[in-house]
Amino acid sequence: MSSKIFNSAAEALAGQLSDGMVVAAGGFGLCGVPVDLIMALRDSNAKDLTVIGNNVGCDDHGMWHVLANGQIKKVILSFAGDNKILAQAFMSNEIDIEFNPQGTLAERLRAGGAGIPAFFTRTGYGTIIAEGKETRQFPNPDGTLDWFVMESGLTADISLVKAWKADTEGNLVYRKTARNFNPMIASAGRLTIAEVEEIVPVGSLDPDSVHTPGIFVDRIVASTMREKHIERPTTRPRATKETV
């Protein structure tokens, strides 16, 4: 089989991008973000992109660079508060922002990857999120009726994800809360590229503990990022009498 391993993020993206594409990227804040792939997307200068992700970048990080480079037409996200350019571009109507409840966004991506074009959720009923969407009642297990909103599945032309380890088959393992949106985004891409901290030989991952099976991953690159950033370092004081 031709190898899924590519030498760099730029090579993995080469020839795959075109203007107007839908690109999804994993990450929550600065955690679990495919930084190299996003910088390669920025360097591609592909324009009029629709970008899907929980945050679509934080100031000076990740998708912020693609946004600052004027490549984005529309974003589909849950939280823009970490990204001043985005918030300003929205206020000035330069960019179309579609806000989603975080769980709805996660489920829309999972649905898209799993061949489900639409589903119903209680989330957002009676709010502006439900405006223009179909709503209807369904019974709860106890027989009472509640109102639900119909939401659609989301897919992407290209999905960019960040994992901890990949084997050469493309099986991915994530680390701690860096998992976040990555598994669903991996499943929702027509082409999925994974940026990983370590590429391990096939057979070295526990098959019971693979988070994203290789069927979802088309290309793999080793991350060049050596230092992970922290948005809000928070600590507790060590007890004063603690013995080391």
Place this chain on the structure above:
Amino acid sequence: MSSKIFNSAAEALAGQLSDGMVVAAGGFGLCGVPVDLIMALRDSNAKDLTVIGNNVGCDDHGMWHVLANGQIKKVILSFAGDNKILAQAFMSNEIDIEFNPQGTLAERLRAGGAGIPAFFTRTGYGTIIAEGKETRQFPNPDGTLDWFVMESGLTADISLVKAWKADTEGNLVYRKTARNFNPMIASAGRLTIAEVEEIVPVGSLDPDSVHTPGIFVDRIVASTMREKHIERPTTRPRATKETV
């Protein structure tokens, strides 16, 4: 916190069952079946049960015993072929059987556990499975339209699952293809009881490799089953010149 560990399947079920309840049980064939819990269900003599599961027992195994004991009014399943009593009871209209495509059944249970009352799937469109259900068109990613069937989420009053290991918080790890329907059924139960091969101390499971987080598991029992059965033992011959 009061312990989730119970001494036996009978104790874990004591006082929880009543006639007419909906009980879901994990397993695929003889693989990953909560055998002790199902025998305790049989011994309870609870009647008029609705039972959800991929097979609802194979001859002389698992839910077959509850069925043979006349406790089941309705089954919701995907494959009855391994269960002669069930097939006969259906042919003679003694039992209501609702056949589901296997993926639809799995997704209905996942949806039920995840608060999604209904979703659309291409599966079953144009077949008897779609009769009486809402169908509608949705666009594919390429813009073409396909027809989809609306399916509802499923929940259970009691879910019985089989896992390999549990810690005392109820975090579950499954082994190989014994995982099957167990994770979704664990999430779909109002009360979920896990039968496990080993109960390990809290902290001994890798938190990145837990399959079912403890929030879904109310009660845990150690399995007394010492020998696992195989429905279709299949082997290949050893190469004749193989050196050992």
Place this chain on the structure above:
Amino acid sequence: MPWNRDEMAARAAGELRDGYYVNLGIGIPTLVANMVPEGMTVTLQSENGLLGIGPFPYEGELDPDLINAGKQTITDLPGSSYFSSADSFGMIRGGHVHLSILGGMEVSQNGDLANWMVPGKMIKGMGGAMDLVAGVRRIVVVMDHCDKTGDSKFKSECTLPLTGKGVVDMLITDLGVFEIDRRGDSGATLLEIAPGVSLDEIRAKTQAEFALGPGVR
């Protein structure tokens, strides 16, 4: 004297029960994590994918891959588990989380909550707030009774865009505690008054209608 932030958090902690799985919002609700009563086990969920939030890490032990929904570095605990955002909100939407304690901008007497946007101001996004109020079994909102201009934030109807309609079970303010019959027709009931605060003061500062609970006068 009205309750301060710690006292409001302590009152919210009174809603915890042994064995509960709980999601805490940012601000005052976060303080509740340190107020779990002795002998009670409560497991905290972080909607970005962790069950079993531990204390903040010590200096020098920060892990960039381990943050809470507020992007702060945290730790895990023995028995913790990690999962995807889809699985996390499956837990939340599916009603598996017993209690969420959240901040608010406005609450209405029928349980509507507004806490995510102010028209004309920078919109940050709702994050997980809409999913939490729609999915978690019991929602407790902790907020100041009045805004900076002295207007009541507990209203007959919310004026800000809603986070959820009919979702709040209990409102804890610096002045008192209200129970809200969000699924029925009984409206709001004042259950407790902060020490030194009078019922007249609450009446004067509350735009919502409310009944009086047993013993409240």
Place this chain on the structure above:
Amino acid sequence: MPWNRDEMAARAAGELRDGYYVNLGIGIPTLVANMVPEGMTVTLQSENGLLGIGPFPYEGELDPDLINAGKQTITDLPGSSYFSSADSFGMIRGGHVHLSILGGMEVSQNGDLANWMVPGKMIKGMGGAMDLVAGVRRIVVVMDHCDKTGDSKFKSECTLPLTGKGVVDMLITDLGVFEIDRRGDSGATLLEIAPGVSLDEIRAKTQAEFALGPGVR
């Protein structure tokens, strides 16, 4: 002479491509597993929760926790992964599996497939068949051209209850190979004839309408 089971499976194996993820049904399709061309990598999916099916185990090495969708004991391979039934059918429904090779009772010229029940007979259930034909990108059906009474199983319309409507891309029988334009209006086209079988014989034994592919006569 019509193709035998092995020859039909070998023809089906001709539809494999390097890098494909494939789901094989029971019966003749299972034989395809042993016919992957040299140098080609194909990963087999088992819908009960395994990607990367290995060969049957040796005597004495059977693992009751490791079975395929036909309940047979199997093995895994380096690079295999296990997952739940929901995740497995997410893969299938979501179009991530490239090819499924399945048995059939009846196929229609517009690509309808019937392979799960015969009215009046014991109903076993459809298992994963409906999901596979609805979700997998390309569906190849392998079946005998005629039933035991000599009637054509390739029909203008199926008479048995359907497994899927407009789902079959290719039909391989003991007599030949048909391509089916299941999404368009071009119907079925005969692509190949088994060696020693005449076009007249196929015409006589086929109730479906079909066109002739290039070079077929």
